[in-house]
Amino acid sequence: MPTLDVSTPNTTMLDRPSRSTAAERMRRYRERRNKKLRCLTVEIRDCEIEALVQMGLLNQETRNDTIAITEALHSFLDETLN
Secondary structure (H helix, E strand, C coil): CCCCCCCCCCCCCCCCCCCCCHHHHHHHHHHHHCCCCCCCCCCCCHHHHHHHHHHHCCCCHHCCCCCHHHHHHHHHHHHHCC
């Protein structure tokens, strides 16, 4: 029968303390605040996505990719407001 050595603790679990979801959310909030950013939920119409494509800010192939849409909106706001 194999024996289990309990004399040395399992250090892999102790190497990095885990963060709770609340702590992680607070870390992201503070990071955004330091960068003067706000996190918003925005509803966007298909015709507005099409306008981003027509303006050349979004590729037709990535029109359903939320990250690509977010980047296109950032570009639009930068060009419009700056």
